[in-house]
Each structure stands twice: as structure tokens, then as C-alpha cells.
Amino acid sequence: MFSRIIKIPIIFEVKKKAFKELDSILKANHLSYEEKILFTSQELFDLYKTYIPVETFSDVIFIKGGNVEEVESVKSKYEHHNVLLIAFGGGSIIDFVKLYSRELCLQYISVPSSLSNDAIYSPIARLTKNGKKESFGVLEPLGIIADIEIIQKSPLKMLLAGVGDLVSNLSAIKDWYLAESYDSEVLDIFSVSLSIVTAKAIFAYTREQLRSEEFVEVLTYGLVLSGLSMIIANSSRPASGAEHLMSHAIDELFPDRATLHGIQVAWAMLYIEKNIRKNDDAYESLLCFFEKIGLYAEIENDIQFSETELKRIIAKAKIMRKRFTVLNII
Ligand SMILES: [Zn+2]
Structure with missing residues (x-):
């Protein structure tokens, strides 16, 4: 019998307070990482602090997102492979992490703060390079965690x-x-x-x-x-x-x-x-x-x-x- 194989994310959670349950979601899927790094913006971090499992991250990196030059500037930071990246934000932050994870061959989970486009799971990232927007082919995420309470608060x-x-x-x-x-x-x-x-x-x-x-x-x-x-x-x-x-x-x-x-x-x-x-x-x-x-x-x-x-x-x-x-x- 012939068939096609489609790669889908291991994790797909859509519920209230899902982000806080990050560790138990990983555990339930038999996944463990030496380090988990959160990529987000300072504004989102301040706004949603109570929804973020801050204690589980070994580092939080604040980014603007959406441009290739910024990806280059933090590129050498995590080059060992037992690291899981978490992208918490809108399209620009998720697209940043998509490209960053491709460059360093690391896995990532998308945690959308809003749902303004299909960036959460599309195999394309749109970032600005030398002042112009470009599309980049990227790898699909390991998982998508949509915290309904966070998205309900978005504009x-x-x-x-x-x-x-x-x-x-x-x-x-x-x-x-x-x-x-x-x-x-x-x-x-x-x-x-x-x-x-x-x-x-x-x-x-x-x-x-x-x-x-x-x-x-x-x-x-x-x-x-x-x-x-x-x-x-x-x-x-x-x-x-x-x-x-x-x-x-x-x-x-x-x-x-x-x-x-x-x-x-x-x-x-x-x-x-x-x-x-x-x-x-x-x-x-x-x-x-x-x-x-x-x-x-x-x-x-x-x-x-x-x-x-x-x-x-x-x-x-x-x-x-x-x-x-x-x-x-x-
Ligand atoms: Zn679109």
C-alpha cells in the first residue's frame, strides 16, 4: 500500500492556562531538555507575566522580532542541541524564532500571544532583510501551545x-x-x-x-x-x-x-x-x-x-x- 507521510507537530494544545502547563505538557509527551529558552518582547513579558511559567526558563531573551539582522546578533548564543526554544508573541517574534531555530538546528514551540496570521504553523517566515521583507523556508514547530486566556486579551x-x-x-x-x-x-x-x-x-x-x-x-x-x-x-x-x-x-x-x-x-x-x-x-x-x-x-x-x-x-x-x-x- 502506498501512502504519503506528513510531519505534524508532536504537541498541539488549545486551552485556558496552557502556557503555565508547559512542563507537564512536555512530560506527557516524554520530552525533556537541558535548557528551555524563552524568546519574547519586554512588553509581552510584562503584560502576561502571570500566564508565563517564568521559573522553567534558564534564560529569557527579549527581542523585537521580524528582522534577520537581529537573528544574526543573537545567533551564537545557544549552539548546543539540548535546548528547546519557546517563541511567545505575534508573527514577528514567532518568525524570528523560526529562522533562528533553522540557523542553529534547534527545536521550537510556538506560543501565540495573538492570532493575526498563520505564522504559528506555516513553513514560511517573513522577515525584513536590509530593510526589505523576504520569505524564508523554515522547519515546522515541535509544538503549538495556544493559551486561550492570553489570546482573548489580544487586541x-x-x-x-x-x-x-x-x-x-x-x-x-x-x-x-x-x-x-x-x-x-x-x-x-x-x-x-x-x-x-x-x-x-x-x-x-x-x-x-x-x-x-x-x-x-x-x-x-x-x-x-x-x-x-x-x-x-x-x-x-x-x-x-x-x-x-x-x-x-x-x-x-x-x-x-x-x-x-x-x-x-x-x-x-x-x-x-x-x-x-x-x-x-x-x-x-x-x-x-x-x-x-x-x-x-x-x-x-x-x-x-x-x-x-x-x-x-x-x-x-x-x-x-x-x-x-x-x-x-x-
Ligand atoms: Zn498570510
Whole structure:
């Protein structure tokens, strides 16, 4: 019998006070390390001190996150291999630890402080190098520990950005189908189904439920399974299409006006449905959901581009990377 082997994290915990239980979670999974090092920011450490198992760490390293030069500056610190890294923070801190762990061949656990994108489990890290954002292929984490109480306290805007990043899977999958028919790209239906189902699950929720335990659980599952769809595909294809290219183009062309990744991809997805795919039904249902959950207000508040700027964004998005999307057929 032939089958494919998929590597998944050993640990996946989503519950209240999960971070405090780090040691018992490791023990239950028969894992032990000489040292555990916490990477986080000073602000998050101060804010969530009571939720962090401070006594278990042999060192706490405060970082800003999100840039390669900072990874280089702390690189030589832990070169022996019986060390477990814990990344506690948002996308920039987790992406920092992903790259750091790749450079030193160390294992890491993601502990998200918010859910603004699928960085918690995606095999990609986006960091700034010489002032420009770049994507790096990285190893998947040993585990993901999502403490619901911590995530419930994160800003609503972060949760909404997470919703945007998850829902953008639907646009990415449309592009994958286009790439299959126009460019003979091979589609992975396991990956496609996981990506679509996780994105659609979030449409059931409203703004009033954003801090509920159930919503946080579903968003965490969605973003992690979205990461799994990328691991299965061995590519970011199922979660990154033209809307991601447009978001990356904004980061590059208008860095001072860039906002959260999840909000940018949600905006780009709306733009694409209305103006490029010209799919009125998809646009209306998306707009209706974004309004219901409060994401549209964030988009309106953060993103305004003139027609000329939009042309530049689309032209740049087309050449951002070699990926066939709807932008290739306009
Ligand atoms: Zn994304």
C-alpha cells in the first residue's frame, strides 16, 4: 500500500492556562531538555507575566522580532542541541524564532500571544532583510501551545487580521485551480479541502463572539490547519495567491502605509473579487461577512490607494514571485 507521510507537530494544545502547563505538557509527551529558552518582547513579558511559567526558563531573551539582522546578533548564543526554544508573541517574534531555530538546528514551540496570521504553523517566515521583507523556508514547530486566556486579551484588530488571513485561503485556492488549468500546475486535493473547510468555518461568527472561547478555538484550529495544508502541499499555494502578492507589493512599495498582513490580504481579496474576477456573488458574501465581523471597518480605516497606486501595486504583485494567479490573465 502506498501512502504519503506528513510531519505534524508532536504537541498541539488549545486551552485556558496552557502556557503555565508547559512542563507537564512536555512530560506527557516524554520530552525533556537541558535548557528551555524563552524568546519574547519586554512588553509581552510584562503584560502576561502571570500566564508565563517564568521559573522553567534558564534564560529569557527579549527581542523585537521580524528582522534577520537581529537573528544574526543573537545567533551564537545557544549552539548546543539540548535546548528547546519557546517563541511567545505575534508573527514577528514567532518568525524570528523560526529562522533562528533553522540557523542553529534547534527545536521550537510556538506560543501565540495573538492570532493575526498563520505564522504559528506555516513553513514560511517573513522577515525584513536590509530593510526589505523576504520569505524564508523554515522547519515546522515541535509544538503549538495556544493559551486561550492570553489570546482573548489580544487586541480585536489582531483577531480580525487572523480572520482575514484565514479567509484569504478561498482566494488562494481559486488561483491554484487557475494555475492547474492554465499552467498545468499539480493540485493537491487534500491540501485544497483542508484550506477551504478551515476558511469557511469562520464565516459562522460575528463581532460579538470575537473574544469568546469558541471563536478563539476555531480561529486557532483554522490557522493551524491552514498551516498543515501548506505542509501537505509542500508550498504556501493553498494559503497564498494573488491577494498575498498584492499585500507583499504594498509592503515593498508603500512600507509606511502598510498595515497588518491579514488586513491587507482581506482588502486585496475583496478588490480581486470585485474588479478582477468580477464575481459579484463572491464579493457580496465576502463583504457581508467582513461587515458582520468588523473586519471591513479596519480595512476602510487602514487602506486607501488611488487608481494610479493600485496600478503600481498590481504591476508589482505580478512580478513579486513566480506564481500563477488571476493577475496573470488580466
Ligand atoms: Zn498570510
